[in-house]
Amino acid sequence: MARRPGSAPARKRRGFGGFLLRWALLIAVGVGLAGTLYSIHLDRIVRGKFEGQRWALPARVYARPLELYADRPLLADQLQAELDRLNYRRAAAPSAPGSYSRDGDRFLIRTRSFRFWDGEEPGGTLQVDLADGRVAQLADVSGGPAPALVRLDPMLIASIYPTHNEDRVLVRRKEIPDLLVGTLIAVEDRSFYRHLGVDPRGIARAAFSNLRAGGVVEGASTLTQQLVKNFYLSADRTFERKFNEALMALLLERRYSKDEILEAYANEIYLGQDGSRAIHGFGLASDFFFGKPLEELGVPETALLVGMVQAPSSLDPRRHPQAAQKRRDLVLDLMARDGVISDADAQAAKAAPLGIAEGGGRVVGAYPDFISLVRRQLQRDYREEDLRSEGLNIFTTLDPSVQAEVEKALPARLAELEKTRRMKAGALEAAAVVTSVAQGEVLALAGGREAGYAGFNRALDSVRSIGSLVKPAVYLAALSKPERYSLTTSIQDTPVSMRVGDKIWAPKNYDHRVNGAVPLHRALSSSLNLATVNLGLSLGITEVTETLYRLGAQRRISKVPAMLLGAVSLSPLEVAQIYQTIAAGGYRAPLRAIREVMDPNGRPLNRYPLAVEAVVDPRAAYLTTWAMQRVVTHGTARWLGAKLPKDMTMAGKTGTTDDMRDSWFAGFSGDKVAVVWVGRDDYQPMGLAGGTGALRVWGDFMLAIPNEPLSDVPPDGVVLAGRGEAPYVAGTTPSGGAGGGKKKTGGESGGEQDIAQAEPEPAADPKPAIEPKAAPKASSSKNLFMSDFYN
Structure with missing residues (x-):
């Protein structure tokens, strides 16, 4: 049969078209499969990050919240300053959270809600009435019952950022x-x-x-x-x-x-x-x-x-x-x-302005010295990467109002001292620590005169000879033996000379006088070197050293005679620990900068509870405090005593080292302990004793913040003598034992007035007498913070 023309080419075309179609389908399937696989890959990426930890969150560090309750010491200007720090807006009629009005000593505050470690603090409208420097009344404006206590939202003081910032x-x-x-x-x-x-x-x-x-x-x-x-x-x-x-x-x-x-x-x-x-x-x-x-x-x-x-x-x-x-x-x-x-x-x-807050809103990183203290404590419990990524909320003990007064006092007073002493501007440096007496909380800390500068932290890391700040420990050790010593016990202010190694050690009083027999309390208030050395040698250097350990010292102290006059090198924070224990009546509360830590969902993690341990006889601590009050009223810190308000009592001790290289003052009121160091970073003499340098800085900020007077209620076993006379432990004679005599000493003699005008004697050895290893613990309790520095 004849083939029709064109039939073979048609079949060829159909075969070629099928071939193309098959390849097109294969390509489409391949592309679709690849697209599906790629989509699955991208979907896995999407889900992996969106359902996991989406962000590395910084740890947020908060100051203590201001607690308002009846009879709390608080001035109207201090409350307003606190509200301003929290960026509350002043308004004629506060209608939104974060606003307030003030009419004299009456405040109307629309508080913000805030989630603390122990629950939510709801927002509301609060009326606060102040009178005579105290909170007279709190009222809930909405008509509810008067609250017993209200916490304002705390100030954000720092963030610990992820590595990518x-x-x-x-x-x-x-x-x-x-x-x-x-x-x-x-x-x-x-x-x-x-x-x-x-x-x-x-x-x-x-x-x-x-x-x-x-x-x-x-x-x-x-x-x-x-x-x-x-x-x-x-x-x-x-x-x-x-x-x-x-x-x-x-x-x-x-x-x-x-x-x-x-x-x-x-x-x-x-x-x-x-x-x-x-x-x-x-x-x-x-x-x-x-x-x-x-x-x-x-x-x-x-x-x-x-x-x-x-x-x-x-x-x-x-x-x-x-x-x-x-x-x-x-x-x-x-x-x-x-x-x-x-x-x-x-x-x-x-028509409204942009309304941008000055300085970037709430100041973050404005307290680097205090944050350094916080981080050192946190590093005991948390890895650095956790602090930078887990979004922890850290509630600290910083009191911004106290910190503000410290930061104001340091540069102002140092500039004045430099001017009066004809020093180069900026020659002097300083450090300060303020703690609470009862809780051992660090309320303020300054590592230098320049606030907000993240440089060398002298409050934590500057280890200097403490001079006569060591003397209260000597007298406390003596008063812990009431059968031998009381405040009126006569001790000998007479020359001492002994061989120490290949040298003769022969300390002298600051004024080079020798006063003979003096009452124990006068020896401390007038900071007599010879009397202190004779007392310390009679007690034994080991006894005095162990007393320092019990009070909270952590560094190893060389047991040499010069340590009785301050050849002991400590940081201001370590000194604050020692004085906090004395101020608390012999109960040591390890200093802490953190109260609580929460995760981002509000669940409490680590708690930093108050840990208190009785370490010295409370009767001896009370008697030592009484003598230290005489330092302020009649002794080397009389400048402060003349400035104290009526009904305010404080205690303290000046300290000066050889050639006036270091000026110290450590003291306390009924509720606060403060330590100040003034000196030069190059260790050169500066011509300032404890009473003419550090004491002035101390007084500037401590007199500017609310304080409670020292308690005049003695512990059990202490007998109060007549007005102006020294208390003593029941069962002992007022004049005490060793070196005693029965002469009752009351009032102030002209001789003591002369002695009291002198500044304390510098330590005999200006070089630190400290070994690098930690001191042995005086008790079995764990020091929650200080031991982390020096183990």
């Missing part, structure tokens, strides 16, 4: 104001609640512009895509990155709700820079730029924050206020266009 304050979706959500959608993504992660119309519009320009010049990213870019990808403007961004946005929307995406976006978005610290999230940005929590933002502030999303650097309101205001006003127009606010509200907001 990102900082943020996490906010939950319910904590994001509706005003902010509405503004964000109006400005950044009007179809947020309708699209599936990408906006096709926006993409088409951007694609046309980019093709026409021959590159990526316009974006149409949704909020979800912006989150993906910031959270998972780089900022490279390439088609590959945009493809991944769109695909991951679709996957993210498929897995998670709009509220979850919005919450992540609000915490991730970059909004500025504070030095090396990156400001992420609206929560931190609100605090950084306006000094207030997110929920307290008004219309103009919200518009400014959302407007900054476009270009945080070029729209920084501190560096580019005009550009920031122009962008804010544009955002206000968009808010009015979409009905987020009314046209009238938009116009009113445009």
